[in-house]
Amino acid sequence: MEKILSKEKLREWVGKLDGCEVHAPAFADSVWNYAPVQTGGDIDLSHTNTVGSVKAFAFPQREVFFRFEQAKGGAPVLTATVPEPRPTVVFGVRPCDGRGMPRNDKVFSAEFKDPYYWARREKLTLVGLACNEPHSPNCFCQSVGGSPHSEEGLDVLMTDLGDRYHVKAITPKGAEAMERAGDAFNEAGAADQAEVERVHAESRQQPQRPIGDLAAIPEAIKQNFDSPVWAEMAQHCIGCGICTFLCPTCHCFDINDEATGANKGERVRTWDNCQFPDFTMHTSGHNPRHDLGARLRQRVSHKFLYFVENHKTQQCTGCGRCISECPVGIDIVAVLERVGQS
Amino acid sequence: MMDNIYLPQVGRIAGIEEETQGARAIKTFKVEFPNGDGFEHACGQCAMLSIFGRGESMISIASSPLVKDYKQFSIMKMGRVTTAFHDAQVGDLIGIRGPYGNHFPMADWKGKDLVFIGGGVGLAPIWPVIQTAVAQSSHYGKITVFYGARTSRDIMYKADFERLRGLADVQLSVDAPEQGWQGYTGFVPANLMDKAPSPDNAIAITCGPPIMIKFVIQNLQKLGFADEQIYTTIENKMKCGIGKCGRCNVGKDYVCVKGPVYSWAELKTLPQEY
Numbered sequence: 001m002e003k004i005l006s007k008e009k010l011r012e013w014v015g016k017l018d019g020c021e022v023h024a025p026a027f028a029d030s031v032w033n034y035a036p037v038q039t040g041g042d043i044d045l046s047h048t049n050t051v052g053s054v055k056a057f058a059f060p061q062r063e064v065f066f067r068f069e070q071a072k073g074g075a076p077v078l079t080a081t082v083p084e085p086r087p088t089v090v091f092g093v094r095p096c097d098g099r100g101m102p103r104n105d106k107v108f109s110a111e112f113k114d115p116y117y118w119a120r121r122e123k124l125t126l127v128g129l130a131c132n133e134p135h136s137p138n139c140f141c142q143s144v145g146g147s148p149h150s151e152e153g154l155d156v157l158m159t160d161l162g163d164r165y166h167v168k169a170i171t172p173k174g175a176e177a178m179e180r181a182g183d184a185f186n187e188a189g190a191a192d193q194a195e196v197e198r199v200h201a202e203s204r205q206q207p208q209r210p211i212g213d214l215a216a217i218p219e220a221i222k223q224n225f226d227s228p229v230w231a232e233m234a235q236h237c238i239g240c241g242i243c244t245f246l247c248p249t250c251h252c253f254d255i256n257d258e259a260t261g262a263n264k265g266e267r268v269r270t271w272d273n274c275q276f277p278d279f280t281m282h283t284s285g286h287n288p289r290h291d292l293g294a295r296l297r298q299r300v301s302h303k304f305l306y307f308v309e310n311h312k313t314q315q316c317t318g319c320g321r322c323i324s325e326c327p328v329g330i331d332i333v334a335v336l337e338r339v340g341q342s
Numbered sequence: 343m344m345d346n347i348y349l350p351q352v353g354r355i356a357g358i359e360e361e362t363q364g365a366r367a368i369k370t371f372k373v374e375f376p377n378g379d380g381f382e383h384a385c386g387q388c389a390m391l392s393i394f395g396r397g398e399s400m401i402s403i404a405s406s407p408l409v410k411d412y413k414q415f416s417i418m419k420m421g422r423v424t425t426a427f428h429d430a431q432v433g434d435l436i437g438i439r440g441p442y443g444n445h446f447p448m449a450d451w452k453g454k455d456l457v458f459i460g461g462g463v464g465l466a467p468i469w470p471v472i473q474t475a476v477a478q479s480s481h482y483g484k485i486t487v488f489y490g491a492r493t494s495r496d497i498m499y500k501a502d503f504e505r506l507r508g509l510a511d512v513q514l515s516v517d518a519p520e521q522g523w524q525g526y527t528g529f530v531p532a533n534l535m536d537k538a539p540s541p542d543n544a545i546a547i548t549c550g551p552p553i554m555i556k557f558v559i560q561n562l563q564k565l566g567f568a569d570e571q572i573y574t575t576i577e578n579k580m581k582c583g584i585g586k587c588g589r590c591n592v593g594k595d596y597v598c599v600k601g602p603v604y605s606w607a608e609l610k611t612l613p614q615e616y
Contacts, residue, residue, distance in 0.1 A: 065348045068394040075435050076394050080349050111599065112347045112584040225613050252588030255348070255581045257397045265395050267348070272587065280579050280589050283421040286552075288578060288592075288615045298591075306594035 001169040001178060003185035004192050005158075010165070011042055016181035017089055020125075023057070024091040025050050034090065045092045045160070048135035049319065053248035054097040055104055057090055058121040061245075062270045065116065065255070069264040081266075082115050089125045089177055096141045096319035098128045098153035100248030106311050107251045116269070125177050128154035132203050138320030140333055143211035146317055148203040159196050166196040209320070209333045212340055220340045221305040229342050231293030233335050236328040239292060241273035243299065243322035243330070249315045252279070274298045300335055347584055350392055350437030351379050356412055358432055361498045362491075367419050368463055368498060369428055370404065372412045373438060381441055383407055385448060385470040386575060386603040389440030390583045391415060393426040400580040400598065403441065404466040406473035413438075416466040416498065442583040444603050446471050446547065446573060455483035457539045459558050461490050461530045461550025465498050467575045467602065468549045476509040486539055490515035490530035490554075494523060513537055531557035534565075541566040547573045559606055569607035576602055576609070576616045592616050 005013065014022055014037060025047035026035035032047040034054070063083075070076040101121075108117035130149035131139075141147060151157050155174030159166040166188060169175035178185065188196075211217070224230075244250035254272035259265040272279060275295050281287040289295050307315035316332070323331045357372035373391075383389070383403050392398040399421075405414035419428040430436070448471065456475050458468055475482050487510050491497045494516050506512055514525035515533040526533040531554065539546075546567050548558045555574055562572050578590035578597045585596040592615045595601065604612075 070394050070435070073431070073434065076352060076437070078349060078352075078437075080346050082346065107586055110585060112586070113344045114586065115344045115346050116348075118344065251586065253581070254587070255398060257392075257395050259395060263395075267392075267394075267398075269348075272581075272589070274588065282577070282579055283424070294615075301593075302588075302591075306591065309594040 001175050002188045002193070003167045003178065004188045005165045005167050005185050007163060007165065009184040010045070012184040013178075013181040014041070014043060014091070016184070017177065019086065021086050021088040022091065023088065037091075043091055045129055045158075047092055049094045049097075049321075050092075051246060051321070051325070053100060053246060053319070053321070054090060054093050054126065055100060055248050055251075057088060057124055058101070058117050059104065059108070059251060059253075060120075062268060063116060065267045065269055067260075067264070067266050068257075071263050083119045085120055085123045087123045087125065088120075089127060091127045091129070093126045093128045093154060094131060094135065094319070095128055095146060095148060095150040095152075095154065095157075096139075096317040097248045098126055099141075099146050099150055099317040100319075101126065101153040103249045103307075103311070103313065103315055103317070104251055125155045125173050126153065127156040127158060127174070127177065130157060130159040130200065130203065132160055132199055134206050134208060136320050136324050138209060138323040138331075138333075140209035140211060140318035140320060142204065142208050142318070143333075144214065144314050144316050144318040148206070149200045159199055161192070161195055161199060166192060208318075211333060211336055214314070217336060217340065218305045218308050220342070221301050224339050224342050225297070227339075227342055228293075229338055230297040231291065233330065233338060234292035234296035237275070237292045237296060237330055238328060239275050239277070239295070240327060241275040242325050242327070243332075244273045244275060245271060246321040246325055248317060248319055248321075249303070274302070296330070296335070300332060300339070303332075304336065347439075348582075350390070350398075350439040351375060351381075352377055353391075353413075353436045353438035355430055355432055355434045355436060358430070361416060362496045365419075367428065368416055369419075370414060370416045370499075371427065371430075372414055373436070374412045375438075376435070380413075383413070383441035384445035385474055386445040386467060387441035387443050388583070388598075388602065389413065389415070389438055389442065390580075391417075391423070391427070392437035393423060393430065394437060396426040397423045398437070398581070399423040400442070400577075400583060402467040402575070402602070404469045406470045406477060408474060408477055416463060416469075418463045440583065442598050443601055444599075446603050448474065451545050452481050453483060453543070455486070455540070455542075455544035457486045457488070457544055457546045459488040459530060459534055459546060459548040459550070459562075461554040462492075462496070463498065464550030464554070465489055466549075468547050469499065471547060472506070472510070476506065479509065483543065485510040486513065486537075487511070488513045488515070488530060488534055488537070490517065490526075490533060490550075492517050494520055529557070530554050531561045534558060534561050538565055541568070541571060545571055545573065549575050569610065570605055572606035574604060574606065574609065576604060578616050
């Protein structure tokens with residue numbers, strides 16, 4: 001299903017999504033981030049990209065697995081807290097973030113399906129917005145097999161055509177969200193089709209960070225496992241971990257018990273980070289990834305070697321956040337280039 | 343609704359045995375399932391144990407799968423969770439989920455001699471294999487168990503070893519000379535060379551401190567054991583146990599799913615990240 005939505009009717013579409021939680025990018029505190037849209041409220045899709053990625057809608061930074069209560073010597077009472085969210089529609093998802101979600105789906109499925117992730121994920125509808133222009137000088141979606149108008153992982157793809165949006169349903173879930181406001185949309189004519197193709201073709205010509213030979217990277221990383229390159233490239237790293245927190249595909253987490261009172265508490269999952277030393281430190285003090293170089297190697301290898309070996313695709317969609325937001329300028333594209341040359 | 347993989351079953355501590363004392367004491371816990379649930383496991387698999395309010399730890403299951411009434415865990419007092427276990431009493435109710443990981447391929451070892459080489463608390467992961475092998479001794483050839491500890495006071499499963507003597511060739515060692523010690527004096531790899539078990543139609547299974555494993559494997563190779571005849575287990579920090587939390591990987595493998603059991607032929611191809 002492909003339709004045309006005039007820009008002033010976007011509000012009407014959002015208004016028809018009653019019963020759903022709607023989120024869209026909002027500019028606050030000098031950054032774009034997703035924020036809830038009030039019923040009948042405006043949404044502004046003039047954003048570049050959100051600082052935080054869309055993964056948090058299925059995999060929040062902190063979530064409670066279950067509550068426990070146990071008097072000393074008594075029986076524990078466990079109450080699972082698997083969420084039962086309302087259907088949630090997220091607008092303005094950039095195609096790089098859209099492509100992140102099927103990668104996260106693989107991690108939270110496999111042999112053991114994660115009930116917390118899937119409770120949220122199944123209720124999630126992602127309405128993407130094609131990038132007519134790169135949102136940052138660090139964009140490299142096309143260098144990792146994506147495109148500025150990739151449909152992968154999205155339920156709907158919108159393309160800005162100036163005074164109107166071209167809106168395409170990718171999945172049945174996406175079509176359902178569009179049908180809620182059937183009247184708001186117009187049929188897409190031949191001229192609209194030609195225009196959207198032209199805009200997409202032009203977006204692919206915009207400058208992006210190149211990665212030489214993507215297919216050669218896994219072997220290059222393997223050959224460089226013991227290379228001094230990693231320590232060299234990680235020299236300035238302060239181990240803050242922002243690269244992984246903002247990444248649309250980083251999924252590592254911690255599990256801890258937190259007390260909420262005498263004899264009771266919660267078992268909690270929080271995002272964790274391969275750049276932190278205690279991520280892998282054994283209780284004995286032994287640490288298999290004992291320095292910043294080993295930890296940078298892990299981040300890059302996970303995305304461009306191990307994930308490829310396990311899932312036949314990179315665990316990176318080229319959003320460029322880890323480059324743009326790194327306080328000391330560590331640049332994953334430059335690291336790949338350096339490793340490729342070593 | 344899908345199974346909640348993070349929600350533990352309730353286990354009851356049915357027995358506590360003090361194995362060794364000191365700052366890093368070891369206790370062995372028998373855990374029953376008072377609610378009648380529980381799970382089957384294979385030799386080498388692990389379970390995530392928890393004390394509610396303290397957290398979870400991955401511990402290898404030290405009892406044979408042939409034992410159905412309880413599961414046994416030998417826990418060294420190391421961190422927050424293991425210390426909480428050392429403070430626990432018989433009758434306490436804990437969390438347990440599992441089983442996790444792969445297992446020793448015992449079905450492939452029918453008719454072979456088995457040589458076990460353990461050191462310290464590293465006996466625990468291979469103990470279920472030893473127990474299963476002696477219980478089904480007609481399936482296997484000669485069973486030899488090398489085990490060493492720092493001193494005779496640090497030897498685990500003392501009572502069980504007395505029973506084991508009648509069923510297997512038991513070769514105990516302590517690191518330094520001790521008055522009245524009947525066994526070998528010296529390190530485990532040296533005891534192995536001293537007794538020199540034959541590699542013909544044999545499998546060697548070793549677990550212990552990393553430095554011991556390193557020299558045991560070197561010595562096994564000197565004795566003529568091929569890489570495919572040598573098995574060991576590895577450990578890494580774990581949180582989820584199901585290949586998602588991202589920290590226990592060695593190369594592309596999450597140890598909690600693809601390990602902890604590896605043949606030396608497999609392990610030597612993996613990066614040194616354990």
